[in-house]
Amino acid sequence: MPRPISASISLPSLKHNLAVVATQLNSFSQQDSRVAPHIWAVVKANAYGHGIHNAVRAFEQAQGLAMLDLDEAVKCREAGWSKPILMLEGFFEPADIAVFRDYSLWTTLHCQEQLDMLGAAQPGQPLHALVKLNTGMNRLGFSAQNYAAAYRQALEAQRRGVLGTVGKMTHFARSDDSVDVTQEQFLLFQEATRHLPGPVSLCNSAATLTPRYWMWPSPDTEQWVRPGICLYGSSPFPNQPAHDLGLRPAMTLRSQIIGVQEVAAGQGVGYGHAFIAPKPMRVGVVACGYADGYPRHAPNGTPVTVDGHATQLVGRVSMDMLIVDLTSVPQAGIGSPVVLWGHGGPSVDQVAHAAGTIGYELLCALAPRVPVSVTV
Numbered sequence: 001m002p003r004p005i006s007a008s009i010s011l012p013s014l015k016h017n018l019a020v021v022a023t024q025l026n027s028f029s030q031q032d033s034r035v036a037p038h039i040w041a042v043v044k045a046n047a048y049g050h051g052i053h054n055a056v057r058a059f060e061q062a063q064g065l066a067m068l069d070l071d072e073a074v075k076c077r078e079a080g081w082s083k084p085i086l087m088l089e090g091f092f093e094p095a096d097i098a099v100f101r102d103y104s105l106w107t108t109l110h111c112q113e114q115l116d117m118l119g120a121a122q123p124g125q126p127l128h129a130l131v132k133l134n135t136g137m138n139r140l141g142f143s144a145q146n147y148a149a150a151y152r153q154a155l156e157a158q159r160r161g162v163l164g165t166v167g168k169m170t171h172f173a174r175s176d177d178s179v180d181v182t183q184e185q186f187l188l189f190q191e192a193t194r195h196l197p198g199p200v201s202l203c204n205s206a207a208t209l210t211p212r213y214w215m216w217p218s219p220d221t222e223q224w225v226r227p228g229i230c231l232y233g234s235s236p237f238p239n240q241p242a243h244d245l246g247l248r249p250a251m252t253l254r255s256q257i258i259g260v261q262e263v264a265a266g267q268g269v270g271y272g273h274a275f276i277a278p279k280p281m282r283v284g285v286v287a288c289g290y291a292d293g294y295p296r297h298a299p300n301g302t303p304v305t306v307d308g309h310a311t312q313l314v315g316r317v318s319m320d321m322l323i324v325d326l327t328s329v330p331q332a333g334i335g336s337p338v339v340l341w342g343h344g345g346p347s348v349d350q351v352a353h354a355a356g357t358i359g360y361e362l363l364c365a366l367a368p369r370v371p372v373s374v375t376v
Helices: 011-031 044-048 052-058 070-078 094-102 112-120 144-159 179-193 348-354 359-364
Strands: 006-010 038-042 064-067 085-087 106-109 127-132 163-169 223-225 251-263 281-286 303-306 309-312 322-325 337-341 372-375
Touching: 006 011, 011 038, 011 052, 011 372, 044 052, 044 359, 052 070, 064 070, 070 085, 094 112, 094 127, 106 112, 112 144, 127 144, 144 163, 144 179, 281 337, 303 348, 309 322, 337 348, 348 359
Parallel strands: 006 372, 038 064, 038 223, 064 085, 085 106, 106 127, 127 163
Antiparallel strands: 006 251, 251 281, 251 337, 281 322, 303 309, 303 337
16 A cells, blocks of 8 residues: 555646636726736746646646746646746756747846847847846846846847847735835836836736736736746735635645554653643654655644644654644544645645745645645
8 A cells, every 4th residue: 555645736726726816817907997917827846846737737828837947848838838938037058048949938038148148149039038127136137227228138139030029027025015115116117117118027926916016017018927826825925814815725735644642641742752742642643744845843733634623733743754633633543534734624824834934835845755646
């Protein structure tokens, strides 16, 4: 028998979450008499752990996909995706340009070295490009002082037939928790890109789900939003559950109880005795550990569902096992079903919050050794 741990990916949930985003964009756009933004469905990191091929199947209603790994972009094309693909870090060396052309990939341009590579490239199948402005994230992008000159170089590459569409983009640093900071970034973007032609792409998940952010550009501006984590059923906001946003979990991590222990008051549980039983209690051993992608730093009290009932983690997570309190689940025993996160259990955000991290990390960390099934 295989070890009783598995993950399931729900294509209907992925489709539903994309529809939630599209419906909101259409609804507010109609109220403001503007064309709804196009959607880049972000599928980086193997679609946040959900599988590139699953994402291609589920996000067919998106206008484009966005990612950063060239191999994953090729997989999308081989899986039949014919619409635009945006590479969020662009190309890394001159030889990449030919591959981008072969697979009709959009590129991000964020540094002078990329512009120099384009300057040395011969005309051919034109690449579409978004020139990135650093408005305060301070990761990738041209400074406001250098942006206009960089953009003019991109337009010159367009004139030479190396580039096709040339557009503008930035990335918000705090659209999940600060209107003021995000507005400062937008105003900087607006000033630095004034009078420069082309479409714009501003919004990540949090900004996409906050209408005022993507409605800042003028109504006649062609705009692309870039929702990511929300498409997978996790909230981009620290204090707003995904369920309240109408989102559904797309990944469920399940296992079973494989052992039961009666623990006396004062006895320790697990490595380091990080949990000491305050009274006589019954605990269950679950076939899931940090080698499966569950966070080792999850503390006592992290939510878990056993046999349909909410309970909690006790003791330190080990490589292959974790331990849960069965006091409130007296009927549970060996073979009882366990949901670590997802449908029928705690949300991935609840587990992540307890562990002091974010849902993104847990979804992306699902280990290759965990069997994955797909519901359609």
